[in-house]
Amino acid sequence: xxxxxxxxxxxxxxxxxxxxxxxxxxxxxxxxxxxxxxxxxxxxxxxxxxxxxxxxxxxxxxxxxxxxxxxxxxxxxxxxxxxxxxxxxxxxxxxxxxxxxxxxxxxxxxxxxxxxxxxxxxxxxxxxxxxxxxxxxxxxxxxxxxxxxxxxxxxxxxxxxxxxxxxxxxxxxxxxxxxxxxxxxxxxxxxxxxxxxxxxxxxxxxxxxxxxxxxxxxxxxxxxxxxxxxxxxxxxxxxxxxxxxxxxxxxxxxxxxxxxxxxxxxxxxxxxxxxxxxxxxxxxxxxxxxxxxxxxxxxxxxxxxxxxxxxxxxxxxxxxxxxxxxxxxxx
Amino acid sequence: xxxxxxxxxxxxxxxxxxxxxxxxxxxxxxxxxxxxxxxxxxxxxxxxxxxxxxxxxxxxxxxxxxxxxxxxxxxxxxxxxxxxxxxxxxxxxxxxxxxxxxxxxxxxxxxxxxxxxxxxxxxxxxxxxxxxxxxxxxxxxxxxxxxxxxxxxxxxxxxxxxxxxxxxxxxxxxxxxxxxxxxxxxxxxxxxxxxxxxxxxxxxxxxxxxxxxxxxxxxxxxxxxxxxxxxxxxxxxxxxxxxxxxxxxxxxxxxxxxxxxxxxxxxxxxxxxxxxxxxxxxxxxxxxxxxxxxxxxxxxxxxxxxxxxxxxxxxxxxxxxxxxxxxxxxxxxxxxxxxxxxxxxxxxxxxxxxxxxxxxxxxxxxxxxxxxxxxxxxxx
Numbered sequence: 001x002x003x004x005x006x007x008x009x010x011x012x013x014x015x016x017x018x019x020x021x022x023x024x025x026x027x028x029x030x031x032x033x034x035x036x037x038x039x040x041x042x043x044x045x046x047x048x049x050x051x052x053x054x055x056x057x058x059x060x061x062x063x064x065x066x067x068x069x070x071x072x073x074x075x076x077x078x079x080x081x082x083x084x085x086x087x088x089x090x091x092x093x094x095x096x097x098x099x100x101x102x103x104x105x106x107x108x109x110x111x112x113x114x115x116x117x118x119x120x121x122x123x124x125x126x127x128x129x130x131x132x133x134x135x136x137x138x139x140x141x142x143x144x145x146x147x148x149x150x151x152x153x154x155x156x157x158x159x160x161x162x163x164x165x166x167x168x169x170x171x172x173x174x175x176x177x178x179x180x181x182x183x184x185x186x187x188x189x190x191x192x193x194x195x196x197x198x199x200x201x202x203x204x205x206x207x208x209x210x211x212x213x214x215x216x217x218x219x220x221x222x223x224x225x226x227x228x229x230x231x232x233x234x235x236x237x238x239x240x241x242x243x244x245x246x247x248x249x250x251x252x253x254x255x256x257x258x259x260x261x262x263x264x265x266x267x268x269x270x271x272x273x274x275x276x277x278x279x280x281x282x283x284x285x286x287x288x289x290x291x292x293x294x295x296x297x298x299x300x301x302x303x304x305x306x307x308x309x310x311x312x313x314x315x316x317x318x319x320x321x322x323x324x325x326x327x328x329x330x331x
Numbered sequence: 332x333x334x335x336x337x338x339x340x341x342x343x344x345x346x347x348x349x350x351x352x353x354x355x356x357x358x359x360x361x362x363x364x365x366x367x368x369x370x371x372x373x374x375x376x377x378x379x380x381x382x383x384x385x386x387x388x389x390x391x392x393x394x395x396x397x398x399x400x401x402x403x404x405x406x407x408x409x410x411x412x413x414x415x416x417x418x419x420x421x422x423x424x425x426x427x428x429x430x431x432x433x434x435x436x437x438x439x440x441x442x443x444x445x446x447x448x449x450x451x452x453x454x455x456x457x458x459x460x461x462x463x464x465x466x467x468x469x470x471x472x473x474x475x476x477x478x479x480x481x482x483x484x485x486x487x488x489x490x491x492x493x494x495x496x497x498x499x500x501x502x503x504x505x506x507x508x509x510x511x512x513x514x515x516x517x518x519x520x521x522x523x524x525x526x527x528x529x530x531x532x533x534x535x536x537x538x539x540x541x542x543x544x545x546x547x548x549x550x551x552x553x554x555x556x557x558x559x560x561x562x563x564x565x566x567x568x569x570x571x572x573x574x575x576x577x578x579x580x581x582x583x584x585x586x587x588x589x590x591x592x593x594x595x596x597x598x599x600x601x602x603x604x605x606x607x608x609x610x611x612x613x614x615x616x617x618x619x620x621x622x623x624x625x626x627x628x629x630x631x632x633x634x635x636x637x638x639x640x641x642x643x644x645x646x647x648x649x650x651x652x653x654x655x656x657x658x659x660x661x662x663x664x665x666x667x668x669x670x671x672x673x674x675x676x677x678x679x680x681x682x683x684x685x686x687x688x689x690x691x692x693x694x695x696x697x698x699x700x701x702x703x704x705x706x707x708x709x710x711x
Contacts, residue, residue: 014542015542015545015546015549018542018543018546019546019549019550022546022547022550022555026555026558026559026562029559029561029562030561030562030564144694144697144698145690145694147693147697148640148690148693148694148697149690149693150644150647150648150651150686150689150690151648152648152651152667153667153683153686153689153690156670156672156673156676156683156686157676157683157686159673159676160673160676160677160680160683163673163677164677169673169677170673171673258548258549259548261551262548262549262550262551262552263551263552265551265554266551266552266553266554267553269551269553269554269557270553270648270652273652274672276672284554284557284558285557285652285654287561288557288558288560288561288654289561289653289654291561291562293558293561296557296558296561297558299554299558300550300554300555300558303550303551303554304546304549304550304551304555307549307550307551308549311549
């Protein structure tokens with residue numbers, strides 16, 4: 001097991017490096033560098049900048065160096081000082097901007113993951129054991145529709161219906177009086193009151209996909225000889241299901257995390273924007289609209305790294321769950 | 332024992348048909364086999380029919396919409412959909428007509444509201460002559476599918492500038508539906524080239540390409556799309572933006588396809604018939620064209636069909652966020668941008684109507700893709 005984890009960790013290093021290269025490419029992408037924009041903005045706002053000051057700024061941000069040096073400087077800053085750069089839009093360090101929003105973002109993403117599991121596993125099991133019944137068809141249909149609806153539309157329609165029926169408008173994670181308040185029990189309770197709807201909306205798209213995978217695996221398993229033999233020997237349907245087939249059908253719960261996590265985080269960003277949540281989504285949108293590329297890049301980097309770490313955890317869980325994978329890696 | 336002739340007759344016919352079919356299955360080409368299986372998939376057939384209709388309408392959008400997509404109706408800003416009526420008081424059933432809308436301010440809520448003016452009905456006429464316009468941008472035409480003489484008809488209401496949402500939805504279909512093909516085409520070419528190269532060369536090159544694909548698949552798509560789309564200059568023309576968005580969507584999209592191409596290539600390379608072809612002296616070009624490609628095509632087609640709706644959703648989401656197509660371009664995402672938040676939706680729910688078409692298009696593509704996937708392997 002230790003060797004398995006060590007092996008996965010070594011594979012992770014090049015992945016993380018590649019993510020950082022892609023992120024850096026994203027930061028460099030807009031035509032003209034951000035400093036030019038920044039200086040233009042400074043001049044517009046009436047600040048007097050002579051050429052020497054411009055050169056100073058250029059040197060300070062390392063923009064006079066070749067591109068790979070810039071990349072190394074940027075990476076070194078992140079790895080050794082944890083410095084993600086400067087946000088021109090917020091006029092703060094990127095770290096500070098993100099730090100405020102990261103806990104809520106993580107909390108929502110992880111809760112929606114658990115919500116997906118909680119919903120998908122029972123539905124998939126019932127669908128598979130009652131194949132071609134109305135229940136099965138109903139959830140196949142809902143799954144299809146769930147996968148075809150853009151998530152921002154789901155968020156808009158749901159919040160609208162709720163507003164129309166109950167008169168309750170969802171505007172963010174906290175009620176107005178708690179937005180700027182320091183953390184307290186009351187604020188936490190308020191958060192719990194508001195957070196469930198975003199969690200459900202973010203989870204729905206992933207649920208549809210996961211149901212199909214688990215249902216498929218379980219159906220394959222239920223058709224196997226050992227199940228037939230056990231049934232012939234008079235094992236009760238209940239034991240038959242829970243002894244082995246379910247355990248094998250639980251593998252996708254972890255093996256699908258590789259695509260489930262990115263889709264949850266994608267959904268989290270866009271639903272966050274629509275429902276105006278205090279998460280990283282709206283920050284990313286404003287950063288991209290203003291071409292504040294250090295901030296946008298840093299967010300993509302963090303989300304990417306989080307996903308890779310999540311996938312690593314899921315691999316370890318899978319190895320723990322399924323000895324075949326563990327043994328295969330050790331051999 | 333004899334059965335009545337009438338009952339046994341259709342049965343033997345069905346049997347005969349089955350026997351004939353069994354015979355022909357042995358000689359049918361792969362294409363025929365796929366078609367036979369696909370034909371049985373009713374949802375997929377529905378999907379094809381609906382999509383054909385949608386693409387047809389989007390191609391001749393100007394004809395199917397009563398007004399120009401940019402035409403503003405002053406005094407009708409944010410109007411709700413005009414109800415189409417068939418009954419007039421005291422006159423019974425008649426052809427479809429609308430009442431003129433009157434704008435007034437509600438004394439209690441202080442909101443603008445539109446009420447029907449029942450004194451002035453105007454009939455909806457079909458194939459009406461209107462101002463000359465250019466069909467598909469270059470064919471001069473004058474006839475539109477429907478229109479009215481007097482009061483304007485807004486099937487889906489109007490937006491905040493008084494433009495007909497129905498006409499705009501029909502026009503927006505063109506960009507929204509075609510970007511699916513554009514984006515998928517680029518990722519298709521990239522995916523086949525890179526995936527093929529990766530599978531053929533193997534070794535270090537393969538390893539590196541595989542890692543890149545893994546990373547691209549593990550980065551959440553929407554944040555990556557957003558960051559990439561941020562680089563598109565806002566002052567670009569509609570065509571330039573369109574191509575830029577296509578490329579942004581494809582940059583992420585090729586990875587999945589490349590992985591499929593490579594995996595299939597690696598497994599096929601070991602097959603006996605490929606080895607046989609090589610031993611028989613076939614050149615590598617003819618091996619690829621005659622033996623590899625036919626085995627590939629069905630998988631590629633399935634993957635492409637399932638990738639198109641993802642691209643449509645991508646464009647819609649980006650445009651909704653204001654990072655995709657920019658006005659004056661009209662796409663479904665641009666239209667949905669009007670319904671930006673709860674307040675807008677609660678007051679003007681008709682602006683969500685374009686979203687129904689996004690869902691419909693994506694759903695139909697999923698059905699077709701599903702049918703193709705079942706049919707792609709006719710030997711199962």
